[in-house]
Structure formats: structure tokens, C-alpha cells
Amino acid sequence: MLGGRQTKRRVRDPERTRERLLQAAFREVHRSGFRSAGIDKILAATNVTKGALYHHFESKEALGYAVVEEVIAELVRERWLRPMLGGGQPINILTGIVRRLPVRPQDIRESCPLLNLAQEMSPLDEQFRKRLERVFLAWQEGIAALLRKGQSQGTVRRDLNPEQTAGFLVAMVEGYASLAKVAQDPKVWEAGIGNIVGWLRSLRAPRSQGKG
Amino acid sequence: MLGGRQTKRRVRDPERTRERLLQAAFREVHRSGFRSAGIDKILAATNVTKGALYHHFESKEALGYAVVEEVIAELVRERWLRPMLGGGQPINILTGIVRRLPVRPQDIRESCPLLNLAQEMSPLDEQFRKRLERVFLAWQEGIAALLRKGQSQGTVRRDLNPEQTAGFLVAMVEGYASLAKVAQDPKVWEAGIGNIVGWLRSLRAPRSQGKG
DNA sequence: TAACATACATACTTGTCGGTATGTTGGGCG
DNA sequence: CGCCCAACATACCGACAAGTATGTATGTTA
Numbered sequence: 404m405l406g407g408r409q410t411k412r413r414v415r416d417p418e419r420t421r422e423r424l425l426q427a428a429f430r431e432v433h434r435s436g437f438r439s440a441g442i443d444k445i446l447a448a449t450n451v452t453k454g455a456l457y458h459h460f461e462s463k464e465a466l467g468y469a470v471v472e473e474v475i476a477e478l479v480r481e482r483w484l485r486p487m488l489g490g491g492q493p494i495n496i497l498t499g500i501v502r503r504l505p506v507r508p509q510d511i512r513e514s515c516p517l518l519n520l521a522q523e524m525s526p527l528d529e530q531f532r533k534r535l536e537r538v539f540l541a542w543q544e545g546i547a548a549l550l551r552k553g554q555s556q557g558t559v560r561r562d563l564n565p566e567q568t569a570g571f572l573v574a575m576v577e578g579y580a581s582l583a584k585v586a587q588d589p590k591v592w593e594a595g596i597g598n599i600v601g602w603l604r605s606l607r608a609p610r611s612q613g614k615g
Numbered sequence: 616m617l618g619g620r621q622t623k624r625r626v627r628d629p630e631r632t633r634e635r636l637l638q639a640a641f642r643e644v645h646r647s648g649f650r651s652a653g654i655d656k657i658l659a660a661t662n663v664t665k666g667a668l669y670h671h672f673e674s675k676e677a678l679g680y681a682v683v684e685e686v687i688a689e690l691v692r693e694r695w696l697r698p699m700l701g702g703g704q705p706i707n708i709l710t711g712i713v714r715r716l717p718v719r720p721q722d723i724r725e726s727c728p729l730l731n732l733a734q735e736m737s738p739l740d741e742q743f744r745k746r747l748e749r750v751f752l753a754w755q756e757g758i759a760a761l762l763r764k765g766q767s768q769g770t771v772r773r774d775l776n777p778e779q780t781a782g783f784l785v786a787m788v789e790g791y792a793s794l795a796k797v798a799q800d801p802k803v804w805e806a807g808i809g810n811i812v813g814w815l816r817s818l819r820a821p822r823s824q825g826k827g
Numbered sequence: 828t829a830a831c832a833t834a835c836a837t838a839c840t841t842g843t844c845g846g847t848a849t850g851t852t853g854g855g856c857g
Numbered sequence: 858c859g860c861c862c863a864a865c866a867t868a869c870c871g872a873c874a875a876g877t878a879t880g881t882a883t884g885t886t887a
Contacts, residue, residue, distance in 0.1 A: 414852095414854090415852090415853060415854075415863085415864060417864065420864085435739070436650075436735060436739075438648075438650060438651055439650055439739070441844070441845095442844070442846090443843095443844075443845095452865065452867075453845095453846085453847090453866085453867085454847095454849095454850095454864085454865055454867075455865050457845095457846075458863080459864090462845085463844095463846090512738050513738060514734070518793060521793065521797040522726070522730070522734040522735070522793060522796065523734070523735060525796050526646075526726075527647070532797060532799065535797055536798060536799075539798070567806060567810065570791075570794065570803070570810075571787075571810050573790070573794065574787055574791045574793070574794055574807060575786060576790070577790045577793050577794070578786030578787055578789045578790025578791070578793070579782075581730060581786070581789050582782065582789070584733065584737050585744065585747055585748050586748060586751070587737070587744065594779060594782065595782070595786060598779065598782075627834060627882090627883060627884075629835095632834085632835085653875095654876090655873095655874070664835065664837075665837085665875090665876085666835055666877095666879095667835045667836075668835095669875095669876075669877080670833085670834060670835065674876080675874095675876090
């Protein structure tokens, strides 16, 4: 019992407080967009007071930047980059990732958090833009690296440019996410996933097209 | 001189006032998004007073709806639907349209007005969403009709679903517009156009693939 | 030309929301 | 034990922007 664990719920736990604020801010920003996101909403959702929030973050903008760098970037790593580390054929890995993307009505409605913030804030705030661009680049670069690996393995067509192809995939994912958001219809998103998967198949090297 | 022309600049010209407000509102909304668009900015840009604006539009929302239905919908008709009316092979028409899309840094920065508004307002305001969805549907349906025409002419592959393919095209255009907006780089957009044009080529019916 | 409705002008109100000034408490450490 | 700073809490402020109340001018119509 002596020397209790770090994870025990303490009255004061700044790291935990900060993390809870980040998560609540992410949700609120995801729902309403950054500018319409209310500080008070975030506070209400966390039972944290304004003084505490402004102790951890200089301003609403600083909170937003932290959401991009710590929450949204982590989401991309979790959903896209980490699944790439395992073995298997690159095209199969990508197909699996795309098939596992969220399809709940709520997810459709709120669309991709990265895209939303980028759409809203890129032209308005250069600080936001740079951070968001970094996340996009990491995403694309991860896909490109995976495609290159496939090319050297001989399972991916050698006549395609990995960076360009990665950009194409990202553009399609985000494009369909947008359409689904306006249509508010999971079918639009599912049709999009189907098309993307079909396109991914066309990236296979001819010799490996028949393989599972 | 008697019975002068309707188009002569009169001191009072409600239609012209309304139209100027719509155009200024469109520009302001395109720049800043709907919620950050300032009524006062619109007024300053038009030298119209608040009383006049609220005489023509019930609320900021009503002004926004009118922008969608009268300005943005018209933009889609002008850029996409009208060019489809001329003769020529559907794939060539589509390629031409895509190649003629704006590429100025300002256009990249501000991206597609339809997409911007849809991204921002779809989850927040059902009235907006419905109007924006109508524009998207008209756009997609126009493309689909053109593809069907191509299929019956024998210049477009018969194994593809026109609606699905139209959705794919729209998703790619909007997806690349998003990426270019974040990157703030015309090259991203130009690369996207190149990829889209390349993809469009793959829609030709085999017999007509060699034709100009 | 007098009346009346449309078209516009000006000044004010009101609510929202990010931010801050200032106070209080917990807990590590000498 | 008691100092002291980080970690919070509370109450308030000021700016801004949408909307409105109310007034004025224009032009059409009887």
C-alpha cells in the first residue's frame, strides 16, 4: 500500500486535467467547428473551471493547436500508420484500413475531424494550417512508404508514383467524406469505400492480382 | 428619352441592391465562412445600410440560403452544366471542364465555395444542408446524364454505373480541392487535375480510346 | 398633388463569449 | 511544521456582431 500508484485518482492531477480538456475540446471542435466551439461547453463537459483551463492553455487558439497535434495527429497514427507496421501485402493492408473506417451515422455527420478543421481554419489561421498540413503530410508519406515497400516486394505496380498515388487515396477518402456529410447518408460513404477498394485493387502488380 | 430604359441607374433599384448584397455576401462567406462572415463587412463592401439589408433579407441565415440557391447554384450551372450542352464526346467535355477549373492561388486558398459551405454548415443547419445537397445532386446528375449519353453513343464504357462514376468524379474534385487548400499550393491542385484527367481517360469505351 | 407603400438610413439594444483579475487550496519540500 | 508555488475556483469585463426600433425619403398611383 505504501508508495501508492501514480494512477490513483488524486485531488490534483494536472496531466489528467489537461488530457480531459484536450479530449473534450476535440469533441466540441469536431461537433461545432473551432470558431463555434464554446469554451464554456468544454468546461461543462469536463467539470473544469475557466481558471484551470487558462492555466493549462494560453488561449483558445493554443488549445486548438494542441488538439491538432496531440489528438487528431494521434488519430491518424492509430487508424492509418500503426496498422501499416504489421506484415501482409500493402494493398491488403490499405484495403483493410479503408474498410475499418467509421461508418456510424454520427461519424458520417461529423465527418473526418482532420478535414473539418483544415477546411475551416486553413485560410484563416496560418498556425493552424501549418500544423494540419504536417498531419496530412505524415499521413500521405506513410501511405507512400507502404506503396514503395509493395513495389520493392513486387506486389504493387511499379509504373505508379507512390506520392501521387498516396495523394489520390487521401483525396478520395476526404472527398467521399465530404459528400457523405452533405448527404447525411451512410450509403454514400459505403459506396465511396466500395469505389476506393475497387481502385486499390487496380494498384496491384499484374503478377499478384489473383492472390488473396 | 421618354419611358427610359429599366437598366438606367436609378436612385432606388431594389433588384440591383439585392443582387449586389448577394454578390458581396457570397464573397464574404467564401472568404470567411458563413459564421465568421460579418454583416457589417458586407454592408461596407456594398455601401448599403443595415436597414436596407434587413429589408431584403429576414436574417443572416436567409441571406446565406439565398447565396446558396442563387449564387453558388448558378456557379455550378455555369462551370459544369452549361458546358455539357454543347456537342462533342462526353469524356472530352468533362476533361475540358476539369482543365478549366480555377487555379489562381486565391482560388486554391478559398477552395470550392460549395464544398466550404457544405463542410461548415451541413451538420449545423438542416436548411443549409438541404439546399447544398440539392446543388450537389444537380451537379452529379448532370455528370451522370452526360455519361449515359456517352454510353449510348458508344464512347463511354458500358460496364460502369453513371451515378457512381459521377460521384467518384465529384469526390475527387472536392477531395483535391481540400488538399490544395491545406497545402496552399497550386501544384497540389494541378497534380490533382492531372490525376483526374488521367482517370477520365480510363472511362472511354475501348473502341474509342485512340480517338482525339 | 396628396396619400401611401416600398426602399432605405441611423442609432441603439442585447446576448454571447473569450479572456482576465483576483482569490483560494492542495501538496511537495526544506 | 510551515513556506511557497502550482493548480485550481469565481466573478467580472469588454468587445463584437446580429438584430431592431424608429425615422426619412422616394416614387407610384389615384
